[in-house]
Amino acid sequence: MLDPVPRPASGLAFRCSRALFSPWSRLSLLAVVLASAGVTVLLYEPQRLLSAGWPPQLGGPAAVVLFGVGYGVCTAAFVPRPILNLAAGALFGSQAGLAAALAGTVLGAGIAFTLGRLLGQEALRPLLRGRWLKAADGQLSRHGFRSMLAIRLFPGVPFAAANYCAAVSRMGYLPFLLATGLGSIPNTAAYVVAGSRAGSPTSPAFLMAMGFIVVTGLAAAAVAWTKRHRLRGTEDRGAGDTEGRTTEARIAGTSDARVAEGAAPAAESPKASNTAAA
Numbered sequence: 001m002l003d004p005v006p007r008p009a010s011g012l013a014f015r016c017s018r019a020l021f022s023p024w025s026r027l028s029l030l031a032v033v034l035a036s037a038g039v040t041v042l043l044y045e046p047q048r049l050l051s052a053g054w055p056p057q058l059g060g061p062a063a064v065v066l067f068g069v070g071y072g073v074c075t076a077a078f079v080p081r082p083i084l085n086l087a088a089g090a091l092f093g094s095q096a097g098l099a100a101a102l103a104g105t106v107l108g109a110g111i112a113f114t115l116g117r118l119l120g121q122e123a124l125r126p127l128l129r130g131r132w133l134k135a136a137d138g139q140l141s142r143h144g145f146r147s148m149l150a151i152r153l154f155p156g157v158p159f160a161a162a163n164y165c166a167a168v169s170r171m172g173y174l175p176f177l178l179a180t181g182l183g184s185i186p187n188t189a190a191y192v193v194a195g196s197r198a199g200s201p202t203s204p205a206f207l208m209a210m211g212f213i214v215v216t217g218l219a220a221a222a223v224a225w226t227k228r229h230r231l232r233g234t235e236d237r238g239a240g241d242t243e244g245r246t247t248e249a250r251i252a253g254t255s256d257a258r259v260a261e262g263a264a265p266a267a268e269s270p271k272a273s274n275t276a277a278a
Contacts (some may be wrong), residue, residue, distance in 0.1 A: 018081025023123035030119035037077030064092055064100045071104025076111040078160045082191050089195025097192045109163050109180045125169045135168050144171035145179045152183025156220035187216060
């Protein structure tokens with residue numbers, strides 16, 4: 001007796017599961033998750049830690065660990081890191097605050113990278129068609145550690161935006177996390193020190209921290225301005241080359257047409273001579 005041939009999985013359940021796990025469905029889920037996280041942040045306002053302080057019933061190393069976990073979740077939900085860094089310094093001091101802030105930075109970057117890689121990469125990669133988008137994707141994919149280290153060292157690119165852009169590229173987890181941890185140390189330390197010395201704004205430590213923040217911000221603006229002009233110059237040269245090639249093609253086409261017109265009477269001349277001879 002012959003075994004029954006299994007039917008292909010083409011039923012309603014298969015089609016529903018295929019639509020549910022499609023790239024655009026996962027991207028929609030990512031948008032819902034990020035929107036929900038943003039609404040939660042707006043409702044609970046974690047920046048109140050700067051004014052209200054840490055709950056008195058929580059203290060010691062457990063408080064530092066809990067703050068680091070909350071820091072990571074908040075950064076994945078687009079909470080600005082400078083606010084959290086200032087809060088870490090104000091609540092725990094320079095050393096413990098820096099440890100909590102760096103741990104939260106790496107945790108938040110890992111959460112955002114994982115969400116973007118699992119839910120958004122497959123749907124967004126086909127949309128990388130512009131010149132700038134392709135250049136950024138190629139830079140992050142080929143030189144991930146170096147590029148991400150430069151982004152973290154020079155502030156200017158929003159932390160969450162850099163995380164999700166890196167997730168869409170082909171950068172690996174380990175280079176991304178290492179570059180994030182190492183590159184975030186200088187600016188994070190400056191903000192934490194400023195937060196811990198906020199009560200004495202004329203102290204040398206506070207003034208040095210604020211000076212470092214200002215200098216790195218100006219350096220990042222200068223680098224961004226230079227890169228922008230270089231990209232614009234590259235685009236202008238590319239457009240000029242394209243226009244030049246188009247003009248050359250038109251000239252060549254006109255020349256070919258003229259040559260063809262001149263060859264036509266020459267081809268008819270034997271016929272004319274034969275007619276005259278007859």
